[in-house]
Amino acid sequence: MSKKYVAEPFKIKMVEPIKMTTREERIEKIKEANYNLFALKAEDVYIDLLTDSGTGAMSSTQWAGIMLGDESYSGASSYFNLLDSAKDIFGYKYIQPVHQGRAAEKVVMPLLLSEGKIAISNMHFDTTRAHVELTGAKAIDCVVEEALDTTTYAPFKGNMDVERMKELINEYKSENVGAIIMTITNNTAGGQPVSMENMREVYKVAKESNITVIIDAARFAENAYFIKTREDGYKDKTIKEIVREMFSYGDVFTMSSKKDAIVNIGGLIGIRDEEEFYNAVKSRTISFEGFVSYGGLSGRDLEALAIGLNEGINFDYLNYRIGQMEYIGSRLEEENISFQYPVGGHAVFVDAKKLLPQIPYYEFPAQSLAIELYIEAGIRSCDIGSYMLDNDPVTGEQREAELEFTRLAIPRRVYTQAHLDVVVDALVSIKERAHEIKGYEITWQPKVLRHFTSKLKPIDK
Structure with a gap:
């Protein structure tokens, strides 16, 4: 029996029409987009679950705040x-606004990282990994083993593997560890939360080794709810x-405010x-963003962000927010469709490796499933798997993701049951x-963050 849907703690005051398309139209449109979901026109998408970043619905209070925004330069x-x-x-004593999360990373990462350094994280998300590697440093993921088992319940699958982290510090020497990055919630692991106990332990080890702890705070409120x-x-x-208390176990935070602060643009450094x-x-x-104020x-935007926090x-x-994920998860359980269990805070991560076992990682099963979802019902989702990983910056070879997820990211206060x-x-x-579905190959890709702009084609075999 499906979990009861948690009723919305708000009423709908304005609606935005969305277009319905036919299957034949969608087959043609995804082909025109070179099988890249990011290249689709938004107007050709019925239910858009590409990301929860900047796609939420602001409240009447936030919209009122927009009218009061002070546009003084300084x-x-x-x-x-x-x-x-x-x-x-x-x-935190110091707060610096920026235009979004990757801008925060662009400002902060080069201050702590450089060639020969490493960054250890419970799992780097795509832009974080890119900004680490752009400094010449190496990004190393160190999530607990429970995260790799999508079917077994564990309350905090986003946790850092503390013992493994200690081994890495000893192996690379503490002076070469530029930063320890705690991502809350752990997006790449399936939107999984990090426990307070784990944050406390990680911070203690970091301070003993004189290493800066950065909190990637994009979904801090959802993480607090799980705690x-x-x-x-x-x-x-x-x-x-x-x-x-969570933030007492960090020295710096970078934040995309487009998630838990429910705004369409904005970021913070703390x-x-x-x-x-x-x-x-x-x-x-x-230098990069404009004047500090x-x-x-x-x-x-600053006014809406102040309210949205x-x-x-x-x-x-x-x-209600996490209840939406739990509702989807309970229905998927009934249908024996595997996902990262339990559900995360902002999305449901379908296990594409289990649903499409015939597609190897280098033919991108999670991307294949995302494409099929669009063709089937006009739903746009995204790959969180091997396709999202750029090629190894040293060898140039395709990297294999530990998990192959198709992410259904639910915008805040937007969609109904x-x-x-x-x-x-x-x-x-x-x-x-599912047995009929085939994989894809990349026909063109940039060097960094390829999944945003790559071109693909179906593998015909």
Whole structure:
């Protein structure tokens, strides 16, 4: 029996029409897009689960805030409203706005990493890995083994493997570990949360070795919700109290605010208390993003972000938000379609390797499934697997991902239960003909972050 759908803690005030297309039209449109879901026109997509980044619906309060945005170049009141909101939630002394998460990474990573250094993470996501490697450093994933078993329950599959992390520090020497990156929630592992205990242990080891800990904070509120509902000692804590403790186990954070702050653009850098590091961040922000008090954002964006940070930590909202994932997961369980279990906070990650075992990693099973979802029902999703991994920067060879996921990323406050049922029904239809589905090969690709712009073609065999 499917989990009961958690009713929306809001009412719908405005609607946006979406276009229905035929199967024949979709076959032609994905071909024109060179089988890259990113190359599709949004108007040709019925249910868009490509990403939860910047795709959420802002509240009436946020839209009202946009009208109050202060567009002064320097020292705008909207900037100070954002500082007040962020400092109150995270407890960090210094906050720097930027235009999105990868901008934060571009500013921060070269200050800590360079050729010969390594970055250890519970799992690097695509832009994080790219910005690590662009400095000449090496990105090493160090997630717990439970994350690699998609069918077995573990409450915190996003955790860092602390013993393995210690071994890496000893192997490479602490002075060569430029940063330890804690990604919360762990997107690449399936949107899986990190426990407070694990964050505490990692920070303790890092401080003993004098290594900076960066928190990749894109989905910090969802991670806090999982701690509250799954970890002993936290059920009576507020989300804000949990967030404050989480961030006490980091020195710096980078954040795409387009996720848990429910805005369409925006990012943050936080520095706990190191003024010298903050001054370096300010200098790089001015070079790449604009003056420090707007960081590549308009005043109205700063205002919406200040409001959204607080809306994103509301427990009733988070209960509904994670409830959507749990509803999809319960339906997939009924249909014996494997996914990263339990569901993550922002998406359901379908196990494409299990659904399409005939497709080897170098023919991209997760991308193949994503393409089939579009053809079947106009649903746009994305690969989180070997296709998303760029070729090895040293050997040039195709890297094999530990997990082959097709990610169904659910935009915040956008889709209803009926939409989610369409998604599951489409996967059921694909499952019935899964043995007929073939893989793809890349016909053109850039050197970095290839999955955004690569061109592919079906393998005919």
